[in-house]
Amino acid sequence: xxxxxxxxxxxxxxxxxxxxxxxxxxxxxxxxxxxxxxxxxxxxxxxxxxxxxxxxxxxxxxxxxxxxxxxxxxxxxxxxxxxxxxxxxxxxxxxxxxxxxxxxxxxxxxxxxxxxxxxxxxxxxxxxxxxx
Numbered sequence: 001x002x003x004x005x006x007x008x009x010x011x012x013x014x015x016x017x018x019x020x021x022x023x024x025x026x027x028x029x030x031x032x033x034x035x036x037x038x039x040x041x042x043x044x045x046x047x048x049x050x051x052x053x054x055x056x057x058x059x060x061x062x063x064x065x066x067x068x069x070x071x072x073x074x075x076x077x078x079x080x081x082x083x084x085x086x087x088x089x090x091x092x093x094x095x096x097x098x099x100x101x102x103x104x105x106x107x108x109x110x111x112x113x114x115x116x117x118x119x120x121x122x123x124x125x126x127x128x129x130x131x132x
Contacts, residue, residue, distance in 0.1 A: 048111040056114035070098040096128035
């Protein structure tokens with residue numbers, strides 16, 4: 001009986017933590033707001049561990065203007081690939097420069113996967129993106 005209670009408690013705790021996790025949209029919007037407010041030191045909490053370790057999550061003021069031009073007030077759709085992967089596609093491509101953002105579920109939370117983005121997305125002439 002004690003084992004059943006323990007298993008049930010663990011299951012409920014796991015389900016509640018999954019249900020309480022922020023949706024992809026909230027994570028991207030929080031990241032975008034941090035960029036908008038120049039809170040660069042907080043950007044790591046929105047990126048996967050590997051992205052932070054490789055230093056891909058950072059941003060400088062000169063990159064901020066281009067980021068906001070492409071992604072601020074730009075509506076998007078989220079496409080989920082199972083329970084651990086998601087990609088945001090922007091409705092207004094801003095002449096092809098508003099590249100998708102890929103997310104990985106890490107530790108029960110959605111994180112921007114800059115490593116995967118660097119592997120899959122390439123930028124060409126005019127900073128227009130395409131898939132590799």
